[in-house]
Amino acid sequence: MLGAIGLDEGQEAAYRALVAMGAAEVPDLAHRLALPVPQTERALRHLERHGLAAQSTARPGRWVAAPPTVALGALLTQQRHELEQAELAAALLAQEYRAEVTEPAVHDLVEVVTGASAVAHRFHQLQLGAAEEVCALVSSRPQVVTGMENEAEEQAAVRGVAYRVVIEREVLSLPTGIREASTALARGEQVRVTGQVPTRLVIADRSLALVPLTGPGAEPAALVVHASGLMESLTGLFEAVWREALPLRLGASGAPQESGGVPDSTDIEILTLLLAGMTDSSVAKHLELGLRTVQRRVKNLMDVAGVTTRLQLGWYACERGWVAR
Incomplete structure (x- = not known):
């Protein structure tokens, strides 16, 4: 205190x-x-x-x-x-x-940061300096900052900074993937899921971006991009990925309950994760449910919707607002 x-x-x-x-x-x-x-x-x-x-x-x-x-x-x-x-x-x-x-010179518009600690420092610094919005593309193979949780993100969210994050589907299969996604959603962040992001990327207030330069195994390095034409291209890339990604919606998983005519929070989580591309067994594992329970719940929802395939169920769920489009 x-x-x-x-x-x-x-x-x-x-x-x-x-x-x-x-x-x-x-x-x-x-x-x-x-x-x-x-x-x-x-x-x-x-x-x-x-x-x-x-x-x-x-x-x-x-x-x-x-x-x-x-x-x-x-x-x-x-x-x-x-x-x-x-x-x-x-x-x-x-x-x-x-x-x-x-009129800044070209070499002043970008800077190269080398080393894990230096990259992590700039990553946190970028978020702490954000005033309005942070946009991010998150892969399942982070090098410096693991997952979506970090102290700077929490502090920025407390200040009212909006977050829009697109994560790869494999992130949800990581040991802490769903927990971190749930925490982010609970903070009011918007999270979407896609099969694969083109690159890891963080953009603050559309004026400063951080892009990794190295692949797995190499010494971490990143490119810090200031307001410029390149900055506009990176923002356009994020918006394109954001439009095509599926909104993620997770509830608080509790004890399994049989579904009636209206899907409960567990049903919604199951539907959302299945629409994100996870298998029945992966969903069961991450929600700590039995495989038969997941399959039974999906069958109950198909009966409620009056459909015979999961593809029809996904369409019906979106039309009824059970899951976000």
């Missing part, structure tokens, strides 16, 4: 304990925190430098907590001021950059 003002977990715990106790000697505080006395002393010295604690003048060796409203308020005010100064500096630098690079 207080990490934003420069306190680690131990220092925050020491301050909270000191506030609760009012005042305490180092051994007593160390015992309450279950920490060694030297480590507790270091935490108190750090709190003292930040104005959050002080040694009692009346009783030497005893520490008292500074009032939170005063001490924390001062630190927060200082941090807000520093952030405002940083924002002002960033705005001035951006203005200077635009003035100097009105």
Whole structure:
């Protein structure tokens, strides 16, 4: 909670304990925190430098907590001021950059990033800098960032950044594929499925893109593309793949329930995964259902729809809105 003002977990715990106790000697505080006395002393010295604690003048060796409203308020005010100064500096630098690079040279429109850590860093940086939308093509063979889950994605989603993601069908067959897809959908992301994506790709706000340059086994490298004709081509490529991909819709899988006249959430998941190209056995495995249960549910849905083939069932399901078109 207080990490934003420069306190680690131990220092925050020491301050909270000191506030609760009012005042305490180092051994007593160390015992309450279950920490060694030297480590507790270091935490108190750090709190003292930040104005959050002080040694009692009346009783030497005893520490008292500074009032939170005063001490924390001062630190927060200082941090807000520093952030405002940083924002002002960033705005001035951006203005200077635009003035100097009105017509950027060709070599300034792209940059090559080499090394797993460097590529992963730019991947996260691209998402953290997004303000409106992130578009991505995800293959079943990621090199640097595995799956669709990463901290930057979660942070961007919390800020209200929209996500449109196209994943390869094989991603759903990976051990954590369906779980990660469900998590992404729960965050409000739009996810679609296709047989194979032409390339791995991430685009932020249609102005910055990251494209891998190397194949499996080679040292990871990626091309960072800035706003340009190439950027427009990459955006057009994503939109073409997006239009042809099948929307993914997953519910919360619970205990198997027999289907009546209306499909339940498990039926919807089964239909969606089958339409995405997964086999009955793969669907059963990932939904933790028996193969016979999956097949029985599909047969029940075919009876409800009054159809004799799965192709007809897929068409009927789309027409009735059971699954997204």
